[in-house]
Amino acid sequence: MDPDPDIFRVSRGDVRRQSSGHAASQRACGAGVDRCGFSLVRAGDVESVRAPGSGTIEGRDLNPILQDVGLAIHPPLLYLGYVGFSVCFSFAVAALIEGKIDAAWARWVRPWTLAAWVFLTGGIAMGSYWAYYELGWGGFWFWDPVENASFMPWLAGTALLHSAIVMEKRSALKIWTLLLAILTFSLSLLGTFLVRSGVLTSVHAFATDPSRGIFILCILTLFIGGSLALFALRAGTLASGGMFQPISREGALVLNNLFLTTATATVLIGTLYPLALEAISGDKISVGAPFFNLTFGALMVPLLAVVPFGPLLAWKRGDVYGAAQRLMTAFAAALLAVLATLIFIDGASVFAALGIGLGFWLVFGALVDLAAKSGVGNAPGRVAFRRFLGLPRSMFGTALAHLGVGLSVLGIVGVVSFETEKILAMQPGETVDISGYSLRFDGIHPFKGPNFTEDRGRFELLDKNGNASSQIISSKRFYPARRMPTTEAGIKTMGFSQLYISLGDQTPDGIVVRLWWKPMVTLIWLGALVMMAGGTVSLTDRRLRVGAPSRRARQGADKTRPATI
Amino acid sequence: MNRRFVTALASLLCALMLGHGAYAVQPDEVLGDPALEHRARLLSEELRCMVCQNQSIDESDAELARDLRVLVRERLVAGDSDSQVLDYIVSRYGEFVLLKPRLNLRNALLWGAPVILLLCGGAIMIGAARKKRGSEVGALTAEEKHRLDAILRKDA
Secondary structure: OOHHHHHHHHHHHHHHHHOOOOHHHHHHHHHHHHHHHHHHHHHHOOHHHOOOOOOOOOOOOOOHHHOOHHHHHHHHHHHHHHHHHHHHHHHHHHHHHHOOOOHHHHHHHHHHHHHHHHHHHHHHHHHHHHHHHHOOOOOOOOOOHHHHHHHHHHHHHHHHHHHHHHHHHHOOOHHHHHHHHHHHHHHHHHHHHHHHHOOOOOOOOOOOOHHHHHHHHHHHHHHHHHHHHHHHHHHHHOOOOOOOOOOOHHHHHHHHHHHHHHHHHHHHHHHHHHHHHHHHHOOOOOOOHHHHHHHHHHHHHHHHHHHHHHHHOOOOOOOHHHHHHHOHHHHHHHHHHHHHHHHHOOOOOHHHHHHHHHHHHHHHHHHHHHHHHHOEOOEOHHHHHHHHHHOOHHHHHHHHHHHHHHHHHHHHHHHHHHOEEEEEEEOOOOEEEEOOEEEEEEEEEEEEOOOOEEEEEEEEEEOOOOOEEEEEEEEEEEEOOOOEEEEEOEEEEEOOEEEEEEEEEEEOOEEEEEEEEEOOOHHHHHHHHHHHHHHHHHHOOHHHHOOOOOHHHHOOOOOOOOOOO | OHHHHHHHHHHHHHHHHHHOOOOOOOHHHOOOOHHHHHHHHHHHHOEEOOOOOOOEOOOOOOHHHHHHHHHHHHHHHOOOOHHHHHHHHHHHHOHHHEOOOOOOHHHHHHHHHHHHHHHHHHHHHHHHHHHHHHOOOOOOOHHHHHHHHHHHHHHO
């Protein structure tokens, strides 16, 4: 749990370097959050590592489903995300105290928002993949309260990332951006409270302690209440910025914010509604995956459909027909994908086909954006290529991130619509066919690991001639220290798709085997990786790398080079 | 205290059931008719396993989940429509069993929130845009024009 203090130290140092003028208040805020973050991290410290009582010879061991390398990566990434957003939060509070906010503020905040967002994206994706392979039923997202707790700051953070661009480039949306910075961190705190206090039941409830809940609730009230009160008090004094037409880059980013914040609110209300209702009326209801899939999906589809337009619109006053013309290639590709899905895949529904089309629309939309900006089609190839290489890295970042979203959409639609499943009892030597693949079950072999025993089921993937081409091992483990069984799924990746095998119980007819063919499933997490790459590339943009008075500029050597915007 | 006890008991039960648990849908539960089985699976995804923590009966290993899965299939085989099956289960187990709450007055805020927020947000957006356009710089007053002319003449 020690990396966090270092991060805060860097943040304070950076604030000091970047804005000597406002250093005092910003540093104070940073430090305040620092202490808070510290205590929170301590508070969030896990029960699983609590020291055993004296006289205990052997501890209870870590919960077996957490004994996985994925779980060594996932929580620290999430923490880095939350911590990064706390820096944005302190910048926002500082701006409110100073009563001054401008484009420079947005530029200081940008790297923090971007880095936090990259880490949070990675943390969520890693957690999703871990749940997918470790929990043994092959789902990648369960709309569990704990998942929602990390997803809400991500959605709000994504909105913040976009609104801060408007503020940096056009000094509009200032007050809104401040509010988003406050809300994003508040949602991180709220998540910590929900997860660690035990007010919500969740499959992730590994370390709940109601007494800690009260403490987190106090911090929560202090920070969220305090910052929102400050916001209410001071936001009116901040000057609002530039003007723009509804059809413009700003307009598109406002639309993005509208949908993302509504989606955040929907997830928040869905997560808390059962609690509130029970407290008020005593009635118990459940809000689960079917509710979220419907409402969140309905909000995301229109947003994703207009994503490719955004980067192609000009600031201030955009030309939607011009953008549409440039996007014709992407539209044609998407249409082709829809038709191909309907024609070539048996039993594909129109919705599934449109979903695949949406994914392609996003992917090609991102590529068209880069092509249009380098002038492909208008300039000779060599010139366009040179321009392409010279594009600011933030443009590559945007395109990559949007392309990543498209890949994730393809993965989600693919696995949700075209997944096939078989549940059967198998005897050794039996074969089963699934989606054109033949698998032979070779029987169960016992194995002893360092702190577990397991029954390994061996499956041979057969080629056309019936020869074994490769092996998949799926096992059922038992951890004696906790007297707890786990399922280790057998997964074989082929292209972007996966065969997923998990073992059930021994029955008189043989052992229960659940088999899935999960088409394009890896694209879900690959898309997240591409989004992270986009964020990272954007982080290395020149305007974020080059400090205000660099040595070269002071010597006058750099005057001829215009700053990249 | 009471609630905590119940939660602890529920997780203990779940853990115990995991121990010698059936694993979600079992081969012997599967219906012969694929169309009926498909409907049963879709319905199972909307029903909560009430002794577990946020799992549907489709993915849960608990005994109760198995009983509910079997019950859903029995009703389907008996010729119930999807909504009749859900009504039947709700009449026995209460609305807590539904993972997608019904659209009624009690849940109006839950279902209405996304729509209301989107509409309000949209209205505010348009309102702000209008206001801004209203305050857009108008024609110069006579005095301003005079001053501007003076400045331009001086520059020239």
